[in-house]
Amino acid sequence: MSIRIENLEKYFAGFHALKNINLTFGQNQLTALLGPSGCGKTTLLRTIAGLEFADSGNIYFGDKKVTALSAAQRNVGFVFQHYALFPNMNVFDNIAFGLQVKPRRLRPEKEKIRQKVTALLALVELSHLAAAYPNQLSGGQRQRVALARSLAVEPQVLLLDEPFGALDAQVRKTLRRWLRDLHLELKVTSVFVTHDQEEALDVSDRIVVMNRGSIEQSDQPERIYHSPQTPFVTQFVGDVNVFHGHIDQGNLVVGEFAHRFNNTNQTQAIDNQSATAYIRPYELTLSRSAENALASGRIVHINAIGFIVRIEIESRQSEQPIEVILTKNDYLQQKYQVKDLVYLVPDKLNLFQQMNI
Numbered sequence: 381m382s383i384r385i386e387n388l389e390k391y392f393a394g395f396h397a398l399k400n401i402n403l404t405f406g407q408n409q410l411t412a413l414l415g416p417s418g419c420g421k422t423t424l425l426r427t428i429a430g431l432e433f434a435d436s437g438n439i440y441f442g443d444k445k446v447t448a449l450s451a452a453q454r455n456v457g458f459v460f461q462h463y464a465l466f467p468n469m470n471v472f473d474n475i476a477f478g479l480q481v482k483p484r485r486l487r488p489e490k491e492k493i494r495q496k497v498t499a500l501l502a503l504v505e506l507s508h509l510a511a512a513y514p515n516q517l518s519g520g521q522r523q524r525v526a527l528a529r530s531l532a533v534e535p536q537v538l539l540l541d542e543p544f545g546a547l548d549a550q551v552r553k554t555l556r557r558w559l560r561d562l563h564l565e566l567k568v569t570s571v572f573v574t575h576d577q578e579e580a581l582d583v584s585d586r587i588v589v590m591n592r593g594s595i596e597q598s599d600q601p602e603r604i605y606h607s608p609q610t611p612f613v614t615q616f617v618g619d620v621n622v623f624h625g626h627i628d629q630g631n632l633v634v635g636e637f638a639h640r641f642n643n644t645n646q647t648q649a650i651d652n653q654s655a656t657a658y659i660r661p662y663e664l665t666l667s668r669s670a671e672n673a674l675a676s677g678r679i680v681h682i683n684a685i686g687f688i689v690r691i692e693i694e695s696r697q698s699e700q701p702i703e704v705i706l707t708k709n710d711y712l713q714q715k716y717q718v719k720d721l722v723y724l725v726p727d728k729l730n731l732f733q734q735m736n737i
């Protein structure tokens with residue numbers, strides 16, 4: 381079941397929360413809605429669920445228009461950050477709840493419900509805790525019960541709002557891997573909200589980056605990371621160094637440096653106009669020579685503890701310290717040390733130009 385959203389607009393008492401949203405969520409894909417706090421992720425998710433209604437625009441599940449349908453009529457599964465399990469019901473009964481409360485003519489027989497809940501318990505790897513009560517579970521286990529509970533009614537669409545947001549980093553990491561595997565097995569169109577870029581890059585088939593109620597980019601994770609289409613996406617997803625300059629005959633000029641570029645994400649660079657280059661830490665090469673460099677500076681910090689080496693450089697060509705990532709081999713060969721003067725040569729530029737400056 382694919383989800384299609386057309387020209388969606390949503391206001392909260394004059395505040396424009398969703399601005400002309402057009403999106404398709406592919407059948408059985410796991411899509412992340414990613415963006416900073418307040419950008420409209422939850423509002424969009426709740427509008428897809430039928431818990432919130434748009435002021436204009438349409439939502440389709442497959443070919444069926446669901447814009448005016450209630451949440452119950454849409455048959456969606458929903459998992460919140462803080463999912464209120466029923467404290468007086470054990471895990472088994474919590475999962476069975478959605479089936480038990482169905483009208484009699486739609487309710488499966490008792491034995492069918494038992495089989496279904498047993499299968500779901502196995503799926504979320506909690507069979508041994510069927511008789512436990514929510515206050516006897518860890519946060520991660522509770523979220524797995526919440527997920528099993530939302531799946532019990534066989535939703536056409538699964539919507540998750542920061543499902544692991546309240547858990548600590550290690551548990552989050554385990555659960556998101558587990559969600560990815562589960563999603564492969566279940567084959568249900570799923571959308572989850574997160575403000576954690578690593579989480580989005582790690583588990584999703586597609587990422588929708590939102591900013592101030594609008595969509596900045598909707599793309600595969602590797603394209604979001606390697607070919608960001610807007611300055612916002614470039615800075616929001618992954619670490620990046622920022623250089624302000626201007627274009628002069630195929631060169632990016634920053635202060636006294638002129639870097640001849642032949643590899644940018646943007647094909648046309650307009651002469652004599654301001655330009656901002658965004659460069660990931662691993663897309664910068666350190667050099668002892670000024671040839672084709674974009675900047676120079678002194679090394680102020682070296683972190684060589686891990687598999688890669690992070691080097692921080694203070695430079696007049698950048699407002700913030702520049703971060704460069706090297707392999708341990710490169711670092712050991714060049715024998716870089718704090719206070720060394722180095723030049724920075726980009727391998728690749730993400731270049732954005734402001735017009736008419």
Ligand SMILES: Nc1ncnc2c1ncn2[C@@H]1O[C@H](COP(=O)(O)OP(=O)(O)OP(=O)(O)O)[C@@H](O)[C@H]1O
Binds near residue numbers: 395397416418420422
């Ligand atoms: N019921 C409401 N009434 C008024 N304003 C609202 C309401 N719900 C959301 N908003 C506003 O709409 C904007 C988007 O909110 P939303 O919860 O969708 O953001 P979000 O991207 O999910 O943020 P977060 O990551 O902090 O949850 C915010 O500025 C919020 O204050």
